[in-house]
Amino acid sequence: MRHTGSGTAAAASRPEKGVAIVLAMGVAAMAAMAATAIMVTQSTWMRQRELSAGHAQAQVLVQTGLDWVRVVLSEDRRTTAVDHLGEPWALRLAPVPVEQGELAGYIEDQQGRFNLNNLVSGGKVSPSHLAQFKRLLAVLELPAELAEALADWIDADSEPQPLGGAESEYYLALDPPYLAANRPLVDASELALVRGFDDVVRARLGPFVTALPRSTLVNVNTAPAEVLAATIEGMDLDVARGLVAQRERAYFRSADDFISRLTRGLAVSPGNISVRSDYFLVTMRVTIGEAQARGTALLVRDGAAWPTVIWRKYL
Numbered sequence: 590m591r592h593t594g595s596g597t598a599a600a601a602s603r604p605e606k607g608v609a610i611v612l613a614m615g616v617a618a619m620a621a622m623a624a625t626a627i628m629v630t631q632s633t634w635m636r637q638r639e640l641s642a643g644h645a646q647a648q649v650l651v652q653t654g655l656d657w658v659r660v661v662l663s664e665d666r667r668t669t670a671v672d673h674l675g676e677p678w679a680l681r682l683a684p685v686p687v688e689q690g691e692l693a694g695y696i697e698d699q700q701g702r703f704n705l706n707n708l709v710s711g712g713k714v715s716p717s718h719l720a721q722f723k724r725l726l727a728v729l730e731l732p733a734e735l736a737e738a739l740a741d742w743i744d745a746d747s748e749p750q751p752l753g754g755a756e757s758e759y760y761l762a763l764d765p766p767y768l769a770a771n772r773p774l775v776d777a778s779e780l781a782l783v784r785g786f787d788d789v790v791r792a793r794l795g796p797f798v799t800a801l802p803r804s805t806l807v808n809v810n811t812a813p814a815e816v817l818a819a820t821i822e823g824m825d826l827d828v829a830r831g832l833v834a835q836r837e838r839a840y841f842r843s844a845d846d847f848i849s850r851l852t853r854g855l856a857v858s859p860g861n862i863s864v865r866s867d868y869f870l871v872t873m874r875v876t877i878g879e880a881q882a883r884g885t886a887l888l889v890r891d892g893a894a895w896p897t898v899i900w901r902k903y904l
């Protein structure tokens with residue numbers, strides 16, 4: 590009787606289980622696509638860890654360092670409304686000695702970078718951000734078609750952009766074939782899957798871009814000249830460099846302060862820029878004896894809340 594009963598229950602649950610497996614596979618496939626690079630580096634790290642007993646201890650220290658960074662960022666938000674490169678969080682401190690080794694790390698504001706996910710809003714390409722990204726590509730002497738391909742990778746539809754886009758039809762013809770994500774990037778490393786973003790392009794673009802989980806403003810106090818020139822139509826790189834030199838003497842106190850210091854003829858919408866940041870990338874390195882652990886994490890601080898970790902990876 591019991592055998593029959595459990596058999597019926599198993600049969601009844603089978604279709605549900607099937608759906609669950611398909612869903613899990615879908616999620617797994619997406620994760621694999623989004624984070625191929627992450628998984629490779631993680632598995633490399635796992636192998637290294639097995640070889641080295643000191644690694645577990647190093648990893649604990651990376652976590653401790655991360656908690657310390659959260660204190661720094663939380664305290665900064667509590668005490669100041671403007672974020673600039675003269676603040677304690679932005680300083681690169683000398684490595685801190687720990688038992689049998691050292692801990693080193695630094696914090697980078699991600700809103701000083703062009704947020705690639707700004708290219709698409711509500712599933713549709715944002716023409717103004719597409720233009721900004723094309724200006725960044727031009728400053729870096731990279732082809733404009735990259736912007737079209739990336740916009741298609743993120744936008745919800747499967748219609749290629751008119752000026753050299755690439756949707757699933759293109760990726761399905763590759764070996765191995767895959768689909769365009771048609772959703773925001775999880776991490777900038779996902780660019781490796783997008784048409785045209787080869788190693789050389791990604792190395793050139795890397796320091797100037799990020800992928801954040803929501804649309805963000807550019808912090809004009811932390812953005813490099815290249816990103817300022819991309820954000821503000823008509824601004825050439827030399828003018829942007831002049832603004833960077835200016836802010837080193839006196840940081841911008843507000844978006845209006847920044848706008849008032851622009852040369853005549855340059856227009857920027859206050860809806861594009863900011864002087865504060867919510868997203869930070871933390872890079873930590875711990876050395877204990879022969880063992881070394883490196884980790885990066887993306888943190889967000891929303892309002893007065895304790896900064897939360899969006900993702901972390903060990904390198």
Ligand SMILES: [Ca+2]
Binds near residue numbers: 743744745746748769
């Ligand atoms: Ca698309």
Ligand SMILES: [Ca+2]
Binds near residue numbers: 746
């Ligand atoms: Ca499209």
